[in-house]
Amino acid sequence: MKAAQVKLTDGPIDLDEFARLKALYGPLAESVRELVDATIRTEVDDEVIREVHAEIEAATAKLRARQLDGSFGMRTTVTGETFSWGNASVGLRNAVAPPLVIESDGAGRYWTQVTLGAAYEGPPGLVHGGVCALVLDHLLGVTGSADARRLTGTLTLRYRRGTPLGPLHAEARVASVDGRKATVRGTLSDAEGVTVEAEGIFVAPAASV
Amino acid sequence: MKAAQVKLTDGPIDLDEFARLKALYGPLAESVRELVDATIRTEVDDEVIREVHAEIEAATAKLRARQLDGSFGMRTTVTGETFSWGNASVGLRNAVAPPLVIESDGAGRYWTQVTLGAAYEGPPGLVHGGVCALVLDHLLGVTGSADARRLTGTLTLRYRRGTPLGPLHAEARVASVDGRKATVRGTLSDAEGVTVEAEGIFVAPAASV
Numbered sequence: 001m002k003a004a005q006v007k008l009t010d011g012p013i014d015l016d017e018f019a020r021l022k023a024l025y026g027p028l029a030e031s032v033r034e035l036v037d038a039t040i041r042t043e044v045d046d047e048v049i050r051e052v053h054a055e056i057e058a059a060t061a062k063l064r065a066r067q068l069d070g071s072f073g074m075r076t077t078v079t080g081e082t083f084s085w086g087n088a089s090v091g092l093r094n095a096v097a098p099p100l101v102i103e104s105d106g107a108g109r110y111w112t113q114v115t116l117g118a119a120y121e122g123p124p125g126l127v128h129g130g131v132c133a134l135v136l137d138h139l140l141g142v143t144g145s146a147d148a149r150r151l152t153g154t155l156t157l158r159y160r161r162g163t164p165l166g167p168l169h170a171e172a173r174v175a176s177v178d179g180r181k182a183t184v185r186g187t188l189s190d191a192e193g194v195t196v197e198a199e200g201i202f203v204a205p206a207a208s209v
Numbered sequence: 210m211k212a213a214q215v216k217l218t219d220g221p222i223d224l225d226e227f228a229r230l231k232a233l234y235g236p237l238a239e240s241v242r243e244l245v246d247a248t249i250r251t252e253v254d255d256e257v258i259r260e261v262h263a264e265i266e267a268a269t270a271k272l273r274a275r276q277l278d279g280s281f282g283m284r285t286t287v288t289g290e291t292f293s294w295g296n297a298s299v300g301l302r303n304a305v306a307p308p309l310v311i312e313s314d315g316a317g318r319y320w321t322q323v324t325l326g327a328a329y330e331g332p333p334g335l336v337h338g339g340v341c342a343l344v345l346d347h348l349l350g351v352t353g354s355a356d357a358r359r360l361t362g363t364l365t366l367r368y369r370r371g372t373p374l375g376p377l378h379a380e381a382r383v384a385s386v387d388g389r390k391a392t393v394r395g396t397l398s399d400a401e402g403v404t405v406e407a408e409g410i411f412v413a414p415a416a417s418v
Contacts, residue, residue, distance in 0.1 A: 024258055034266075049272075053236055062257055070334070072250065084330070095328075118281060125282065128298060128347070130347055134343055
């Protein structure tokens, strides 16, 4: 049986369909994340590398038989929630994204627990400084958009020490709001404490506040 | 015939072996980048998604039959050049990395031309602010490490406007050097001009200068 697929040209989708698609695409992207990791770390013989290369090209061709013209963008459910499955930090369908899962206590504190492996390396054994920025930019952006959608205006990162690959915690809170601008502060930490401090100014497009 | 593989426990590798491994792993990672893009954009039927999912899991298992315990880290050639094929922004073997190729005029200017597609999306149709930070952090870090290896101390990004997905240009130059610290400024641009400005202070570990 041929089932309906997510089409960006369709309108908002109902929650059953949302759950069904999540259960379909989530595991696919998760398997691609594992493949990304294995591609970096493998030490198998050349002929196996070439064999896998051919298999991946064939799998990609199957997926590309019918695809969106451009990027995923943003869709909405019938209840008005948005989802950006192609997003580089939180996208369910994007193997570049860890993906971050952002939680909130409902009282202004936002956080995420994430384990960053070999694919996020910068200096040996450490998370790339730019990946620390990716995590903090997204978390601070969500935190600063709680009352109105805002985009990054400025972001300042202070790297106190290297962030080891492995389990990490990031958290953020709004420091102040001034009309379209929200100032948000946050940190990235390992088990020993803070590794990176961040401050961001997030600004709503003129029309949206 | 069983060929030798990159092992992190091995010493520096000669240039012929470096070229051979580059030609083996480069195309593998490139095929995984295509797969990442297709995973985000595909609209094929559910049964094809499930079939591809199973194929990717099988391919990953083949690669994992023998692999590094941890991340790739950094290796050196016999001529003293280092390579970080697992790096999240420039890693040849890392499908998370576009990968950036950084060029220099030999007179202090460093730049990179990169096309960022669906896997780097933030707001619909735009590059994720954190991905802009990843590009600029790496480029500025290389620029600030020309005379001595330095790591990111602070990084400040000013987002002038959204950066469209597509072909982009980033460039950077050292503004000043003060012992272990280098101040570097750079920009990210599309065809219309600058989208993000960056300033970074990069610091050498105490022992290395």
